[in-house]
Amino acid sequence: MSDNINFTGFAQSEQPQPQSHSRASSSTTQDANDGVRHDNNLLPIANVGRIMKDALPPQAKISKHAKETIQECATEFVGFVTGEASERCRWERRKTINGDDICHAMRSLGLDHYADAMHRYLQRYRETEELAAALNSGGGGRDGRAMEIDVRAELSIFKGSNQEDDRD
Known part of the structure; x- marks a missing residue:
């Protein structure tokens, strides 16, 4: 396994790849041709906030920025592990990822x-x-x-x- 991993592209490489998007454009992008905004398939912010809240004392507050940051990190993590599991399925000529594939992906990612x-x-x-x-x-x-x-x-x-x- 190489030392540099590009989580955004879900690919491993020898050279780090530059990140081309800014934080402001990470949750949605706008197509210049049709003016339509597209979601980048982030995990639902309400679910992320609920999980965060469960891990904290009842009186703790969570800022919107903190929720958005964890939302982006969790989305990248899920995508990264799922991408590795998908590679295993592709190698074995299967179309369905199962829990064992996720476990194997986590092990292969350290x-x-x-x-x-x-x-x-x-x-x-x-x-x-x-x-x-x-x-x-x-x-x-x-x-x-x-x-x-x-x-x-x-x-x-x-x-x-x-x-x-x-x-x-």
Whole structure:
């Protein structure tokens, strides 16, 4: 893997590639020919803000600029990992990216910590789906409650170092 990675183009290269857009034009662009504004497929700002708020104390405030910055970073991150997963699917002549492809992409990008957490999340999600299917097909246990998986519990960065040792 090279030392320089161009997150905007989702490509790896030996030479850094210049960024041609300014912050002001990153959320939308205007086509000079038709005057129509096009969205650059950013993650929804409301969802980003909600995730940010969940990670902070209740009294904390988040500026619009902070939300926009995290929105752009999260969009780049998702696109970068998805682009790597897409390459794997293309190589294997498949058209659908699955969770295992995302885990593999994270590992190949050096994001092993996140890949491990994602793998554990996928295992629990699949177990939950199997259990729900079994309960639904058997007709029993349908109380309308959704089963939840705590994603934050899967990442040790949200835990104290003592708690990690207790899991073994």
